[in-house]
Amino acid sequence: MRRFKSPCGLLVLAAVTATAAALAGCSSDSTGSSGDGSATVSLMIWDPAQKAGVQKAVDGFQAANPAIKVSLEQVPEDQYYTKLDASLGAGQGPDVMWQSSRAPVYVEGGALEPLDQYIEKDKVSMDAYPDKLVNLYKLDGKQYGIPKDQDVWSVVYNAAVFKKLGVTDVPTTGWTWEDMVRIAGEVKAKQTSSADVPMYYNYDFNRGVGSLIHALGGTVVKDGRGTVSSPQGVKAFEMIKDLQDKLLIPPVKDSADFKGTQSLLSGSIAMAKVPSWELSLLAQANVPSGTFHMVPQPSVNGSRATDTNGLSYVMNANSKDKDAAWKLIKYLTSDAGAKLHAEGGASMPANVSADVKAAYYKANSKIDGMQASFDVTLKDNYLRTTTEFPKTRSVMPEIESTVAGPYYAGTLSASEAAGKVDAILTRSLKQ
């Protein structure tokens, strides 16, 4: 019973495998170069909303590099990292892929290729990207990823909904949290069904509560400990629960399946806090221009702090054709590549050269007030807790299910919730 001996052939298979691997000199993969200088490079991403944009940039790359064929694969987000774990662990996997705050795990496992020598060889300047994003992928002094984009949060409202309901009090660039609560209340009063909610605001601790704590002047993690049990932490929890209790946002039990951007598109809510990576869905929607307006976060305590994070393109350490993979990474993050990506639908590019920025705002010009709103938000943002402290990433689902859920459902007080969050965060940081 203790012996883990498989009854039906796994052992045999393992033995055959070993033999086959030895004979075949390990795997044969479709990636890699053939003798005539042509190469195939695989690229893996998770976001369906950005696939068209990435494809556009890839098309641009192929036009410039006809000898390299790029196969773009989009894997559902829920399975993305499982697939990476399995394939990278076996020495396979895509040549180039997106990485986020999980990158340190893969660097530690030796699955990612340091890019310093390529950066040096091609004299690529990292000045084109914000320092805090570049540093996210600099581990042990080596650069593993070139920043691809950055997250910018803002509030978008659907002017058609305001007009239909006869609410003239709309969000403005200088609005405050109190203004938001008031406007949402006015919309709520005009909505016909009691099940309707006027707006969407994210509940999740990492981005919703965390941003408010920062705006209030508090911290989530400091000196290796969770610091949510502070007046700011308790207040932040209470502010979001207040939105729920006033029926201004969907109740927590319905929130897991509630998609703010989709509801904004269909006009079932009037406004929503929206991240930059979902904006192309609004900008490319088939609605009359002037429907969507953007304003920054409402100010809290005079601050509009929101969290940011940036994805990057990284290279597989086992890539069969690293030169071709590097060429792809270099192109996708260059001015030309980032511009094409922005035009096809993207989050705010990490490459902030004037050209790329202009292309991004132009591609999203259907959303009024975007540039003004971004200018405000970009100044005030901070690195998301899980981005700044990757160790906390693994406990976020635990915080959501064991603390945030019961708190919003009313079985925990705000100070109890804050205390529990601290205990979980501190534990994760000590691991």
Next chain:
Amino acid sequence: MLHQYRVRGWTYAVVAVVGLLVLVPFAWMVATALMSPGQTLLVPPKVIPDPATLDGARGVFNRIPYLTLLGNTVVASIGRVIGTLVICTLAAYALAVIKVPGARVILVTVLALIMVPGDIFVVPNFAIISAFGLTDTLVALFLPSIFDVFGVFLLYQFFRGIPRELVEAARMDGASHLRIMTTIVVPIARGGLITLAILTVLAEWKELLWPIVVNRSIDKLTLGPGIALLRGSYTTDYNVLMSAGVLAALPMILIFLVLQKRFIASVARSGLK
């Protein structure tokens, strides 16, 4: 007479209620499939599509190569059924009829493995398939799952019920194990094999994680991942998603209608579904 009628009335009532409960999700899926995207998001939800549209189904064919995925699912199902039946029959025969040394230990291990969630084998399975150089192929879709411990246990139970006298008589006549297996054991335990085949097809039809992990190209995937690709992270056209659900379930429903009796008999025989 009256008494009997009352009992039947109650039976019908219970059957009707349970039947409705079972059918409601399917009916909702079909109704949503026939709506426009706007209609799917109404609060409170409307149940009847008005006007009904086939845009959802068209969306499925535009966004994913449905027929390719269906074809792959059929190929993977057939491959998996054949592989599973062969492997499990051989293993169960060794355990139940030959009673190889250590059969009891192996059996306990089989039982233990049934209780382990299959997803934890994804990474080692990938390593094996990758070493064979079989990633991104149709064979990779079903190869690891043909070593089905549950199937071994199921067939073991069936084979154990075969009278030993039959096997011993055949041995006396000089029949080899292979011959005994193919001419005596398998025909007698035919019901068990059919049960296993049906359960295996159902399992392959629902597979999601493994095909995504092992295969890269969309034309090497099955229906499960294909449908998952229709689910956006931030917005989902539920009419398209539900149309895909209907289209994926349709072949199974047709097969069920044709093989209804065998299905029910198989579940009744095994006490499992």
